[in-house]
Amino acid sequence: MKKTSATTTAMIAAAMLCCGAGAHATDRFDDEQLARVVDETIRPLMKENGVPGIAVAITVHGKRYIFNYGLASKADGQKVTNDTMFEIGSISKTFTATLASYAEARGELGLSDPASKYLPALAGTPFDEISLLDLGTYTAGGLPLQFPVSVTNQESVIDYYKGWRPTYAAGTHRLYSNPSIGLFGHLAAKSMGQPFADLMEGTIFPAFGLTSSFITVPQDRLGDYAYGYSKAGKPVRVTPGVLDSEAYGVKTTAADLIRFVEANMDGTRLDETLRRAIAGTHTGYFKVGVMTQGLGWEMYPYPARLDDLLAGNSSQMALKPHKVTKLVPPSPPQKSVWVNKTGSTNGFGAYAAFVPASRIGIVMLANKNYPIPARVKAAHRILTTLVSTPVSAGAR
Template sequence: MKKLFTKRMWAFAAAALLCGTSAHAADRVGQAGLERAVNEAIRPLMKAHNVPGMAVAVTAGGKQYYFNYGVAAKEGGRKVDGDTLFEIGSVSKTFTATLAAYAQASGALSLTDNAARYLPQLAGSSLGKTSLLDLGTYAAGGLPLQFPDAVTDTDKMVDYFRNWHPRYAAGTHRQYSNPSIGLFGYLAARSMGQPFDALMEKTLFPALGLRSTYITVPKARMGDYAYGYAKDGKPVRVTPGVLDAEAYGVKTTSADMIRFVEANMNSAGLDARLQQAIAGTHTGYVKVDDMVQGLAWEMYAWPAKLDSVLAGSSPQVVLEANPVTRLEPPLSAPASMLVNKTGSTNGFGAYVVYVPAQRIGVVMLANRNFPVTERVKAAFRILAALEQAPGGGRAAASM
């Protein structure tokens, strides 16, 4: 395990950032240069991985730029545009984490509470003693990536959790898990006395100013809902499952996602509790090598090494249990961090990355699940251009 960053190291990173190319260097590259950089990152990727369509949004210095590629559905050739809705897979977890942090800011729960407090059926079980924080950081003791096939409804979910036995002591290992953060969101909603879907669509999304973000796409917007494409090339959309909304159920546009990114970089103007919640999701609780785990968000000291970010999204980190170093006290999110999250469903692939101190960010939404490594590499190419992106104007481009 690599050493934790000390306060001195964080200060050094921040100083290096402020002395480097930040917002004042933005004037060096025009919109055409940014467009060229995005095209050079995205077009070869789409060709190499047979991606039918992508929507890319970038932000630099508070200005947004949109780039749309290909088709939202092969049949009929409907082009990707600003209204196209994509499944974002596990990027949905960042919304789940925001809701849970909002519940804490509202006094409905504490992350130190155990699971049984909000789901009494778990009383006396191993998982019932587990804290909400350990659930939200995948450190409950080895919950698997997915539920077993036999878990098909809420009653069977409760039975599964009640009878589950950890492989590790809670808080000692990180094992990426849909059931873990799914239960985290489910319990957060119970603490607020409303269904999870309703809290997301009627409270959280509107509070964030997101007008095209859904758990269930309304009938009036189904025409904007892209089809994803599986490995065999057939059109697919996500199928319902237990805790699907909490773990991977959000559908949204690139414009709404870049707005969410900007709220995460600067929450001024939002409700005070929501500001507190957003900051809470950026708090670092455990560390696996160079990756700091917040609530859903995964973070790296900036300037970040591409190899470190690739390692943090590797099968060894995503599919296996990894021993963690607990951050005591938790690391209050310094601005000099790269913050990111990947997400996939059978037919879609998404990646979100941003650097608050630089005021730059990238959203990539695709209707094919292509390799995470290629998403990260493409985003890093765009980030390099965004460090010098223009500070004026709002652009959109379709290819």
């Protein structure tokens, strides 16, 4: 949505209508402050990085704001709207972690169980000694960022895992890995006796009230599915790959993703099993520098230093192994933390962050894979502004 000084008031009114909040005179001033900060942050970011479209959703004490910028499709000039779906890349891992934690809360699996328990084909391999927790926290012993190009189907996936040998003892080093958390999600689904995509679309998304979140976008919603854009400016969408659904397969709207963030901060409206599942994803299992690794989510002491966030979300953190300190016992969920996750595909770039103690959160979904530092800086600026200049919190 193009926003100028002449349309800011209309945009705010639409945001207020979207979240069902009534406006008072003082609310209006605060809402316009927020709109101005978002505008002054996002427009330069888009220009500097050549991003066609961005949707930003913010939650403040349970009150939701959505800001839309630019185009979902350059070919036909389709604008980004509240219904626009984006690929969220590795933010999908937080949903995968939620499914696994949900399975644990239901008694279907134990995080300390060996991976081979749920996939007998891996019996007699190092996966007899690698736990589900190791897979879910990238500490299995050196599984790489991606599968080799030769791994293209279920048979070659099994062969790959059977032939793989760890570089490190399980639970000693973190190496960010799609094959690691992909297998984690696959085994979690097997423990529940259903395909991963069916569980996600039939159980997890509906449980959080997400109505525009999919692994496979249905035919009647393809018109809302944004095109991503490569570095060369070509329209692209994610291509199928092994364990892609588990590692980076979710497509969703900013409105749905901010609802998921809200549930992560305050699960009182969820049933007990889901509340336990969320708590499980916020449990700290390993320390890597300042960052605490949970299941899917990554946590930092709050107030969060921008330098710490940039280091924790850096390419070095993603591409290189790091020795970890195992937390024994695991750290229970904390309120005064900055919780975040980045996500990227070839044509999309996303970031989600929230602070439970302050009840603030943000998601930024873009149809270009622009640099992660720019995402982190933008979100940090906006959320820091919310704390230093509180925004009114109207009723839901």
